[in-house]
Amino acid sequence: MSKAxxxxxxxxxxxxxxxxxxxxxxxxxxxxxxxxxxxxxxxSVKEYDVLFTLSRCPEGWLxxxxxxxxxxxxxxxxxRLVERLxxxxxxxxxxxPDDGRGILIRLTPEGxxxxxxxxxxxxxxxxxxxxxxxxxxxxxxxxxxxxxLRQGLGHPE
Amino acid sequence: MSKAxxxxxxxxxxxxxxxxxxxxxxxxxxxxxxxxxxxxxxxSVKEYDVLFTLSRCPEGWLxxxxxxxxxxxxxxxxxRLVERLxxxxxxxxxxxPDDGRGILIRLTPEGxxxxxxxxxxxxxxxxxxxxxxxxxxxxxxxxxxxxxLRQGLGHPE
DNA sequence: TGAAATTAGATGCAAATGCATATAATTTGA
DNA sequence: TCAAATTATATGCATTTGCATCTAATTTCA
Numbered sequence: 001m002s003k004a005x006x007x008x009x010x011x012x013x014x015x016x017x018x019x020x021x022x023x024x025x026x027x028x029x030x031x032x033x034x035x036x037x038x039x040x041x042x043x044s045v046k047e048y049d050v051l052f053t054l055s056r057c058p059e060g061w062l063x064x065x066x067x068x069x070x071x072x073x074x075x076x077x078x079x080r081l082v083e084r085l086x087x088x089x090x091x092x093x094x095x096x097p098d099d100g101r102g103i104l105i106r107l108t109p110e111g112x113x114x115x116x117x118x119x120x121x122x123x124x125x126x127x128x129x130x131x132x133x134x135x136x137x138x139x140x141x142x143x144x145x146x147x148x149l150r151q152g153l154g155h156p157e
Numbered sequence: 158m159s160k161a162x163x164x165x166x167x168x169x170x171x172x173x174x175x176x177x178x179x180x181x182x183x184x185x186x187x188x189x190x191x192x193x194x195x196x197x198x199x200x201s202v203k204e205y206d207v208l209f210t211l212s213r214c215p216e217g218w219l220x221x222x223x224x225x226x227x228x229x230x231x232x233x234x235x236x237r238l239v240e241r242l243x244x245x246x247x248x249x250x251x252x253x254p255d256d257g258r259g260i261l262i263r264l265t266p267e268g269x270x271x272x273x274x275x276x277x278x279x280x281x282x283x284x285x286x287x288x289x290x291x292x293x294x295x296x297x298x299x300x301x302x303x304x305x306l307r308q309g310l311g312h313p314e
Numbered sequence: 315t316g317a318a319a320t321t322a323g324a325t326g327c328a329a330a331t332g333c334a335t336a337t338a339a340t341t342t343g344a
Numbered sequence: 345t346c347a348a349a350t351t352a353t354a355t356g357c358a359t360t361t362g363c364a365t366c367t368a369a370t371t372t373c374a
Contacts (some may be wrong), residue, residue, distance in 0.1 A: 133309030151291030
């Protein structure tokens with residue numbers, strides 16, 4: 001009899017988190033960075049997410065499946081998204097030296113420049129969307145809780 | 158000179174929220190409810206989200222654009238998703254009596270039954286994924302903050 | 315009031331996505 | 345050690361998605 005309320009709390013919490021994410025994402029999709037307002041390249045949110053992930057690994061290369069852990073895309077979709085980014089000259093590939101099955105990805109100089117340019121506009125958009133809703137302290141709390149959530153996830157079934 | 162840190166905090170907060178959402182959603186996608194384990198219907202997360210939204214409005218009907226506010230889908234994609242749900246007999250439509258442009262949607266009895274069945278499994282999945290990560294109090298805090306976030310969003314540009 | 319602007323939803327079409335599966339490399343274990 | 349299982353990525357193909365646009369209905373306001 002003590003589990004049921006916890007189950008309901010978890011469901012309500014996820015529902016609230018998910019709706020907030022949908023609402024924020026919808027606005028960001030319509031915001032300057034991804035409407036190509038004041039930026040010179042057209043990049044979708046998912047494409048940007050890959051560029052951003054790569055930008056956080058400045059020295060080196062990332063494996064495809066490492067990127068896949070951070071993005072909500074199937075393996076095959078990511079494979080093709082990366083292919084498109086390569087065709088546009090924003091990333092480059094290399095077969096993994098220590099594992100012939102794998103490939104390594106990194107930003108090209110142009111890809112890095114594009115990520116930075118869009119990133120700056122995106123950060124402004126985020127501040128404009130999220131900033132008005134929460135105080136600095138609330139943001140810190142929210143960050144801490146979502147970080148803890150991500151790190152503590154359980155396994156269903 | 159006091160705005161820059163706030164901008165960075167907002168960006169970091171959104172990043173953390175978004176990554177948590179991706180991580181949770183990935184697990185939920187692979188969990189029993191949407192793997193059709195122990196449930197008799199195959200419904201995608203987005204389809205379920207529409208059924209769930211409709212289930213929260215038990216007496217009546219919802220306008221298409223009202224549903225669209227809650228789901229991360231373009232208007233045209235939702236239009237077709239709803240068409241598919243109708244073809245499967247899970248929802249029914251009616252032109253809006255007070256506005257000839259609009260249509261009203263509601264669950265059929267079967268749609269309601271399917272939502273309930275999947276919903277029960279989904280709630281179990283959520284509890285299994287989110288439950289281990291946070292205490293009851295932390296979930297309550299997270300719910301409060303995401304609710305406040307959703308309600309206080311600003312407009313970019 | 316009535317023409318122009320706006321809003322709701324549908325649809326053609328190209329692009330993106332996911333599932334199932336293929337290929338190739340690595341790891342495991344009898 | 346080598347056959348079987350596993351892992352990493354790619355690809356064929358059907359489905360889903362979004363953009364642009366269309367139609368129809370409503371609202372605005374001169």
